[in-house]
Amino acid sequence: MSSRTLIIAANWKMNKGPQETSDFLNAFIPKLDGFTGSADIVIAPPFISIPTAVGTLGGHSSVAVSAQNVSDKDNGAFTGEVSTDMLKELHVEYVILGHSERRSIYDETDAIINAKVKKTIAAGLKPIFCIGETLEEREGGKLESVLRTQITEGLKDVSDADLANVVIAYEPVWAIGTGVTATAEQAQDTHKFVRSVIADLYNTTAAEAIRIQYGGSVKPANAAELLGQPDIDGALVGGAALDPDSFFGILENS
Numbered sequence: 001m002s003s004r005t006l007i008i009a010a011n012w013k014m015n016k017g018p019q020e021t022s023d024f025l026n027a028f029i030p031k032l033d034g035f036t037g038s039a040d041i042v043i044a045p046p047f048i049s050i051p052t053a054v055g056t057l058g059g060h061s062s063v064a065v066s067a068q069n070v071s072d073k074d075n076g077a078f079t080g081e082v083s084t085d086m087l088k089e090l091h092v093e094y095v096i097l098g099h100s101e102r103r104s105i106y107d108e109t110d111a112i113i114n115a116k117v118k119k120t121i122a123a124g125l126k127p128i129f130c131i132g133e134t135l136e137e138r139e140g141g142k143l144e145s146v147l148r149t150q151i152t153e154g155l156k157d158v159s160d161a162d163l164a165n166v167v168i169a170y171e172p173v174w175a176i177g178t179g180v181t182a183t184a185e186q187a188q189d190t191h192k193f194v195r196s197v198i199a200d201l202y203n204t205t206a207a208e209a210i211r212i213q214y215g216g217s218v219k220p221a222n223a224a225e226l227l228g229q230p231d232i233d234g235a236l237v238g239g240a241a242l243d244p245d246s247f248f249g250i251l252e253n254s
């Protein structure tokens with residue numbers, strides 16, 4: 001059993017406006033009275049629902065709020081963007097960066113993601129830094145080189161001290177929203193590899209300390225096996241985090 005605290009995060013993607021956010025939280029928060037685990041719990045609503053989430057949580061300190069993206073700029077003529085200062089004003093704690101949907105649909109490169117990671121850390125917020133390979137890359141024997149590049153480029157110029165505020169989310173692209181989960185063995189092997197890359201880039205202390213979440217069709221039925229792996233320190237959950245019972249079911253299996 002590692003000494004790393006599990007971190008279970010809900011990535012709602014472009015789902016749940018303010019009304020549905022408050023409905024979810026009003027159903028979810030009472031369930032936490034019966035939660036005996038110690039995992040950190042994070043909810044990442046769309047930007048527009050963050051004020052509602054913060055207000056509904058009302059200082060419920062066991063649930064942190066995350067954004068799903070942020071600008072790498074401070075302020076100014078960047079139509080449609082949201083800054084780290086704006087997130088801080090709302091007491092947001094985490095920012096999901098490098099999600100495969102941002103990489104593939106919005107063409108976010110490792111360099112853009114790196115700029116956002118550094119901006120997030122500089123603002124005192126914590127990146128949930130996503131990495132992952134496509135099925136083609138895995139089957140083509142490129143798993144390790146793809147992940148090594150994403151990690152090396154995405155965390156470029158992030159110091160040892162700042163790495164302590166980073167959570168990595170390993171999300172095989174072929175397992176996201178597909179219902180196909182990596183086997184616990186595949187996930188464990190890959191997490192172990194990711195940790196070894198951090199050891200190469202930083203040191204073994206940093207590698208032992210960093211939390212690495214698994215993401216990709218996590219649900220209550222497979223959570224216990226995945227979260228029981230020695231190098232899996234939590235989950236980033238999409239579809240199964242849209243329903244309070246199912247998200248709580250994952251927590252109960254953590």
Ligand code: PEP
Binds near residue numbers: 178216218236
């Ligand atoms: C995600 O998008 O981060 C994710 C893991 O989605 P799902 O759980 O739906 O596969």
